[in-house]
């Protein structure tokens with residue numbers, strides 16, 4: 192290669208790594224596969240080593256990526272948080288073993304083999320048995336203080352068991368999102384018109400960086416611990432120390448094994464490469480560590496990684512297929528999702544014909560061309576994804592994929608909001624899939640619960656009978672009977688079901704309207720706070736955002752929705768049709784004055800599902816006033832399990848007493 196070619200390649204690789212790091216650490220977004228990233232990073236490291244004259248202190252090889260985020264307080268790590276050297280090859284793993292044996296000749300030692308959890312790393316500090324701090328890795332020297340969020344993760348002990356734990360220590364591990372939580376989160380995102388998240392790791396790191404710890408609590412994160420740090424460790428064996436940490440209450444994986452030789456390590460790796468698909472969470476490899484702490488001290492560290500450990504990363508099972516075409520799907524809120532149609536191929540037990548392409552950046556980063564041969568993998572996610580293209584098999588004259596500029600259905604020019612990855616079709620009132628998508632959402636079981644399937648809605652729309660959700664209430668049995676496949680009985684059933692839906696409570700009507708970002712939970716909170724549609728429509732953006740757990744994004748979306756004339760017309764027509772736009776009056780007549788003049792908050796979950804509502808009712812029955820957020824008028828907070836972290840924090844700050852359910856009942860006794 193000529194010198195300028197080398198320089199150009201180095202620059203290209205640096206740009207690529209910087210771009211990926213930014214997306215990954217700042218935006219919690221993966222734009223390439225781990226394998227692709229690791230290979231290009233390695234190529235850059237090799238070129239810089241071979242041509243030191245082109246090295247640059249600002250090269251991304253000289254720093255670990257940073258997950259720091261300006262919204263969190265940054266705190267220095269007591270012990271730097273390093274990462275691990277990694278490899279995809281058995282040969283390099285054996286080299287690692289040979290290197291260690293050369294550094295400590297003749298010493299008989301043991302490896303600890305562990306799962307490499309695919310989440311986001313965390314460092315927890317405990318003082319006197321209580322969790323005092325949780326920091327992300329950040330840049331390895333300083334991390335973000337995410338203590339409030341971590342406190343909501345059930346598997347992280349807030350208070351340790353037993354007595355024999357050290358006065359102060361750190362323990363490190365991985366926060367991850369199990370498949371079940373991930374699939375639930377994505378189903379919820381689709382429900383509120385948001386594009387699904389790409390994988391469990393992004394979902395875990397994105398969640399941990401959320402500013403709303405109450406929202407974090409609902410996401411079902413989990414945390415495995417794998418590294419104890421303190422000046423005087425309990426024993427010289429890492430394996431034993433982790434078992435002791437398990438007794439203190441930490442979640443330490445049972446899937447750890449000791450290995451006396453690199454062959455035994457390899458058997459462990461082969462076993463888990465097959466078995467990992469049965470785990471309820473993602474792992475992306477195996478971590479191999481020298482077990483003995485004294486030997487670790489002897490082996491020491493390089494600038495960035497310990498010499499006593501390595502991560503062997505699994506290469507995802509992949510298959511090659513041909514890109515036949517791309518469909519651009521238009522969702523209910525107008526979000527565009529590109530999906531690749533592929534020549535059918537067998538992969539990890541199923542035949543794959545389609546793969547997600549996420550968004551325009553993803554396609555561009557793949558460098559995808561018409562008819563390309565692509566490699567696909569299946570992760571914990573439901574839809575397989577394309578991880579790279581085979582440039583050598585590219586057809587002569589193939590042109591790069593150009594992302595659409597106009598809606599594939601209605602032709603409107605697409606928009607892309609700054610800072611968002613997806614494109615949107617803005618024609619929400621005139622674009623067929625948006626209209627039918629909104630009606631499908633409206634009739635859904637959790638919304639108006641109208642007995643009407645997707646095919647029927649398409650049929651009604653195509654027949655020109657419904658153009659928006661309000662048109663549903665003008666349908667007549669006679670009209671429906673004229674349609675194909677509609678017998679008189681099914682026409683009558685649909686009209687009866689529409690009639691019955693007029694009894695659906697306000698909170699579900701609000702959810703059914705399909706306001707972007709307003710899921711079932713947010714609708715419930717808004718209905719409770721504003722009591723009726725008129726009050727919500729009159730509220731300012733700020734007033735909306737003051738409702739419990741309603742952040743700025745939801746508030747803006749609601750505010751804009753109810754200011755749109757088209758939406759207002761639909762709301763009025765639904766009101767005229769008899770839908771409920773007022774919260775049921777649960778008039779609670781005070782029967783005692785025990786709590787008169789007191790302002791009270793009930794937060795968290797209790798032993799039974801409806802208990803919180805019961806306690807709230809008791810407050811009102813005894814003359815107390817319920818509040819939704821803590822302020823200097825709050826008399827006390829009744830906290831159950833997993834109380835809202837922001838409420839607890841504010842109460843502690845203002846010196847407002849936080850009492851248990853039993854204390855509260857004692858006051859009423």
Ligand code: IVH
Nearest residue numbers: 273274275305306307308312365417478502
């Ligand atoms: S030990 C000095 N053990 O992998 C480094 N790390 O690529 C100590 N990880 O930053 C880390 N599972 O976030 C260790 N069983 C395990 C792990 C693990 C996942 C992550 C961790 C680390 C990264 C290194």
